[in-house]
Amino acid sequence: xxxxxxxxxxxxxxxxxxxxxxxxxxxxxxxxxxxxxxxxxxxxxxxxxxxxxxxxxxxxxxxxxxxxxxxxxxxxxxxxxxxxxxxxxxxxxxxxxxxxxxxxxxxxxxxxxxxxxxxxxxxxxxxxxxxx
Numbered sequence: 001x002x003x004x005x006x007x008x009x010x011x012x013x014x015x016x017x018x019x020x021x022x023x024x025x026x027x028x029x030x031x032x033x034x035x036x037x038x039x040x041x042x043x044x045x046x047x048x049x050x051x052x053x054x055x056x057x058x059x060x061x062x063x064x065x066x067x068x069x070x071x072x073x074x075x076x077x078x079x080x081x082x083x084x085x086x087x088x089x090x091x092x093x094x095x096x097x098x099x100x101x102x103x104x105x106x107x108x109x110x111x112x113x114x115x116x117x118x119x120x121x122x123x124x125x126x127x128x129x130x131x132x
Contacts, residue, residue, distance in 0.1 A: 033102035033113035041089060041116050042125050048087035053101045060130035072097040075104045084110055091116035
């Protein structure tokens with residue numbers, strides 16, 4: 001084998017490994033939470049715990065009315081602030097951190113987890129901003 005062939009083989013192994021990892025992560029996110037439309041989110045959020053997993057600055061700049069802020073980076077440490085007997089509705093700017101947060105919560109025994117499709121970026125319901 002020449003050098004180019006070895007490089008090509010290593011590159012393909014890396015690409016295939018990455019693709020398998022992404023596929024595993026996709027199914028972990030899918031199994032951890034149910035993705036809900038903003039209509040479903042609005043309809044059911046009053047009977048649930050609504051959690052914004054963005055950072056504090058983003059939360060203060062504007063968040064869904066009634067949401068509490070538990071940033072994704074603090075989710076493992078602060079998950080005990082949430083009740084296990086009530087549904088949890090998660091959102092961030094798009095959807096990525098919410099899905100990751102759902103995986104963390106699922107590992108800690110939480111069951112009824114929902115993620116807002118499109119995230120806060122697509123939200124058209126009531127919001128609250130922190131006054132300066």
